[in-house]
Amino acid sequence: MGEDELRRELERLLQRVERIEQLLELTGPPEGEAPTPPRAELSLRADAERAETAAGPEAAKPTERPTRPQEGTVQPPPVIGQPVAPPTRRAAPPPPPAAAPVPAAARSGAARPPDLTRPERKAEPEGRGLEFFVGAKLAAWVAVPLILIAAALLIKLGIDSGWWGRMSETLRCLLIAGFGLALVAGGEIALRRISRVASVSLFAAGLGVLYLDAFATFSYFSLLSREGAFALMAVVALVGFGLTLRARFATIGVLSLIGGYLTPVLLYSSTGRHLELLCFMTVLFVIALALSAAAPRPFRLLRYVVLACHLPLALAWMIWSGQQFWVMAIVFMSLWWAMLLAETVYAALRRQSRLGNPVALLIMTAWYVTAGCWVLVASAPGGPDWLGLFTAGIGVLGAAAALQFGPGLDGLRQKPREAMDVLAVALWAQFGVLIAVAVALQFDGYGQSLSWLAVAVASIEIGRRLPSRGCDVFGLAIGALALLRVALLDPHMTALQNELAVVGGITINGWAILALPAIAAAHVAAHRLRESANAFWIGMPVVAAAIGTLLWMGMCYDRCDDLWVTGGWLLGAAALLGCQRFGKRQRYLALSLFLLAATAAKWLIIDAAGERMSAQWGELGVIPFANWHGALALAIVVIAWWASRVLRRHIAEAASTGAQIILACGSIFLLIALSFELDRALTSASATSTALAAYSPALLRGLAFAALWGVGALIMMQLSRGRDLPIVLGAGWVLLVLSALLWLGYGTLYWRIMEGTVDTTVVVNLQFAIGALLAILLYAAARLWRSQPADQPAALARPADDIAIAMALLALIGLWLGTLEIDRFFHDRMATHAGLSVYWALYGVFLVVAGFAKRAAAARYAGLALLAVTVLKVLFIDLATVEQLWRVISFLASGLLLVGTSLLYTKLSPRILASVGGAESTAENTESTEGT
Numbered sequence: 001m002g003e004d005e006l007r008r009e010l011e012r013l014l015q016r017v018e019r020i021e022q023l024l025e026l027t028g029p030p031e032g033e034a035p036t037p038p039r040a041e042l043s044l045r046a047d048a049e050r051a052e053t054a055a056g057p058e059a060a061k062p063t064e065r066p067t068r069p070q071e072g073t074v075q076p077p078p079v080i081g082q083p084v085a086p087p088t089r090r091a092a093p094p095p096p097p098a099a100a101p102v103p104a105a106a107r108s109g110a111a112r113p114p115d116l117t118r119p120e121r122k123a124e125p126e127g128r129g130l131e132f133f134v135g136a137k138l139a140a141w142v143a144v145p146l147i148l149i150a151a152a153l154l155i156k157l158g159i160d161s162g163w164w165g166r167m168s169e170t171l172r173c174l175l176i177a178g179f180g181l182a183l184v185a186g187g188e189i190a191l192r193r194i195s196r197v198a199s200v201s202l203f204a205a206g207l208g209v210l211y212l213d214a215f216a217t218f219s220y221f222s223l224l225s226r227e228g229a230f231a232l233m234a235v236v237a238l239v240g241f242g243l244t245l246r247a248r249f250a251t252i253g254v255l256s257l258i259g260g261y262l263t264p265v266l267l268y269s270s271t272g273r274h275l276e277l278l279c280f281m282t283v284l285f286v287i288a289l290a291l292s293a294a295a296p297r298p299f300r301l302l303r304y305v306v307l308a309c310h311l312p313l314a315l316a317w318m319i320w321s322g323q324q325f326w327v328m329a330i331v332f333m334s335l336w337w338a339m340l341l342a343e344t345v346y347a348a349l350r351r352q353s354r355l356g357n358p359v360a361l362l363i364m365t366a367w368y369v370t371a372g373c374w375v376l377v378a379s380a381p382g383g384p385d386w387l388g389l390f391t392a393g394i395g396v397l398g399a400a401a402a403l404q405f406g407p408g409l410d411g412l413r414q415k416p417r418e419a420m421d422v423l424a425v426a427l428w429a430q431f432g433v434l435i436a437v438a439v440a441l442q443f444d445g446y447g448q449s450l451s452w453l454a455v456a457v458a459s460i461e462i463g464r465r466l467p468s469r470g471c472d473v474f475g476l477a478i479g480a481l482a483l484l485r486v487a488l489l490d491p492h493m494t495a496l497q498n499e500l501a502v503v504g505g506i507t508i509n510g511w512a513i514l515a516l517p518a519i520a521a522a523h524v525a526a527h528r529l530r531e532s533a534n535a536f537w538i539g540m541p542v543v544a545a546a547i548g549t550l551l552w553m554g555m556c557y558d559r560c561d562d563l564w565v566t567g568g569w570l571l572g573a574a575a576l577l578g579c580q581r582f583g584k585r586q587r588y589l590a591l592s593l594f595l596l597a598a599t600a601a602k603w604l605i606i607d608a609a610g611e612r613m614s615a616q617w618g619e620l621g622v623i624p625f626a627n628w629h630g631a632l633a634l635a636i637v638v639i640a641w642w643a644s645r646v647l648r649r650h651i652a653e654a655a656s657t658g659a660q661i662i663l664a665c666g667s668i669f670l671l672i673a674l675s676f677e678l679d680r681a682l683t684s685a686s687a688t689s690t691a692l693a694a695y696s697p698a699l700l701r702g703l704a705f706a707a708l709w710g711v712g713a714l715i716m717m718q719l720s721r722g723r724d725l726p727i728v729l730g731a732g733w734v735l736l737v738l739s740a741l742l743w744l745g746y747g748t749l750y751w752r753i754m755e756g757t758v759d760t761t762v763v764v765n766l767q768f769a770i771g772a773l774l775a776i777l778l779y780a781a782a783r784l785w786r787s788q789p790a791d792q793p794a795a796l797a798r799p800a801d802d803i804a805i806a807m808a809l810l811a812l813i814g815l816w817l818g819t820l821e822i823d824r825f826f827h828d829r830m831a832t833h834a835g836l837s838v839y840w841a842l843y844g845v846f847l848v849v850a851g852f853a854k855r856a857a858a859a860r861y862a863g864l865a866l867l868a869v870t871v872l873k874v875l876f877i878d879l880a881t882v883e884q885l886w887r888v889i890s891f892l893a894s895g896l897l898l899v900g901t902s903l904l905y906t907k908l909s910p911r912i913l914a915s916v917g918g919a920e921s922t923a924e925n926t927e928s929t930e931g932t
Contacts, residue, residue, distance in 0.1 A: 453518060487551060
């Protein structure tokens, strides 16, 4: 049909449609019903409404329909025999919007018929997977051992009960074999008529019964010799592999492998034929790998099962008989390794087992090298040179396979993606490791460590230049192996334990000389590792540098004595701190801080405290403040100050807190170190000085420490004044408070209760002097808080609480100073009570007056509380225990002081308290006004 005919046919169809529409319009709908538009128009309108709804309310506007037909529209002629109606201006249906095209089925008004050629999928019920696994697979797996146990128990019961007495042993074996074959036949029927899953348990149970029967022919019935039973069990294993291939189920293959490898365990003897045994194991190995290669989906598991069964059994044979038949052992081991290499390469080329291939091959290679080297050493056919040649040959064969089937050296430059790429990288890594092992096998003792270190550094350098992540991995692995040997094995070698030289407290031997290049290699590797965006590789330089640092610490601890260890660690911390600008990736700053903290902890716990606990502490003959202990402590503080400066200079924002913590810890460490030296000086002085004889050594030490810490705390606070060091300032303030509490609690109250009053001069004594010193220090600290500039950070913007604490401690010290000296002055108990009452009342009045003078309510409250305590003491203690004269003095003084206090309050409180209250109310009104 030509184009003209198609056009005419289309015009004819359009004329018929127009005539039908005219007839429908002339006839009209029944009365009471709205006219029904044609189906095509209904479909177009519905599509238009859906498009307007999707476009939004702005697009839903009425569209003007043309009143004239468009040009080119064919008008149908009038139908003969019917009256001609005047032409009507029918609105044409609007075209569908471009965003929502009208499908052809909608334009024609016909619905699309369903596709009957595609069957509908039935939705599987929820939980079917778990239910199917439990009901089908798990039940089958559990059924196999149950059936085998039942069969074994039945055979044992029949033998013990004499059920087999009338049957010959041959008939018994045939009956058991018939039962096993019946189970196998049932599995075949289930496989054909039901499913593979249903046949697994029957096949597996039948194979188990046949294995038991074959073993019973030798062990129980003695029908066959050991060799005959061995051959029979081998036949059963082959039948099992046939059933595995028939049912295509890995469970049967696993059972066949286990039964096959149990056969030599159960029936093999030392008089057996070794070649037949190795051939039998080779057949099992070949069958399992062939099934794994031919059908990987069901049988890939057999590869790993055969490795788990084959390698231990073969290793046992190597240990027992490999020395005698070393050529046979090497040949079969090489054959097994080549077969697994071929199977993994074949699987990798088919893009299978991306991770399983290298894992299986690396396990096999490790076993091959280990067992082969053991056989060569045990048999010693040609000397130790065979070991390196044998190991290097295995590595070269693996590298040849990587070159032949993999991407070559390009696999080391890029991230592996395909299965063959991953296997090739594993083969290259295997090649590098085996070459390193081969090199190490040519040396004895520490020569292996040195060769491994050289190979590790060279590999990392090659990986940097290639570039190759695989070379980096290899270098790190070999380096880790070398460092482990240096740290764990080489120190116990006799050749390295001989002393070569002694310098002070340092003993130099062969291991110390070996450890130095190991430490250097670790830091060189950390420096030469390539930079990477991977988080794991970012941390590798830090790990390498940390290992080198730990090895340095271990070498110092092993080769140095006492303070020389501390000095060696401190030297390492200083070296790391000096290299921090060149070792950003290695985090040398963090490592130096770690080593510095370890050095400080060792000095405190072992060097200082450990020596202090010794019985010869006072007899050591060490000059206080001028000895190696003090020098090391000072060096630790200097390096800590240097580290804080480095932090503040190189790590701007985050370092402020860290630097302040280091400065605070260094200051406290220096005070502790000075405390030990002061203790040393006091121990020496108390043995010869008569002025200190009245004080107990423990009391003398507590008083001296309180004074030292108080002075040091004020120095810390003074050095922090006007600087951005709130942590150091806070640490000094806490230390000063602790010093005051030490004097109040341990230096005075504890010893007064436990030991009584120290028999020394009133006022002119250490207790009074140190208490007065601490009072002065607290007052100076309060003045320092008040004089802080206004631009201090937020941590220093709240001095009111700290000033209040300082004033409270200052008041307690003043109260306790007078109390101690009154107790020391009066030797009579009654006079002491009276004197205490008078002093407490006076001190209470003083606090009240000071509270009025400074407008400090806390001071007034404290004074009133002390007066109340004094009154209670006078009423209940002085009245009952003090003689009349002293009682009068106590009452009189207390009463007068209370009267004075009352008068003071009467005279001053209206004016002072009113002014304070008025100021407070004025401030409140101002705040409320500002808020309004």
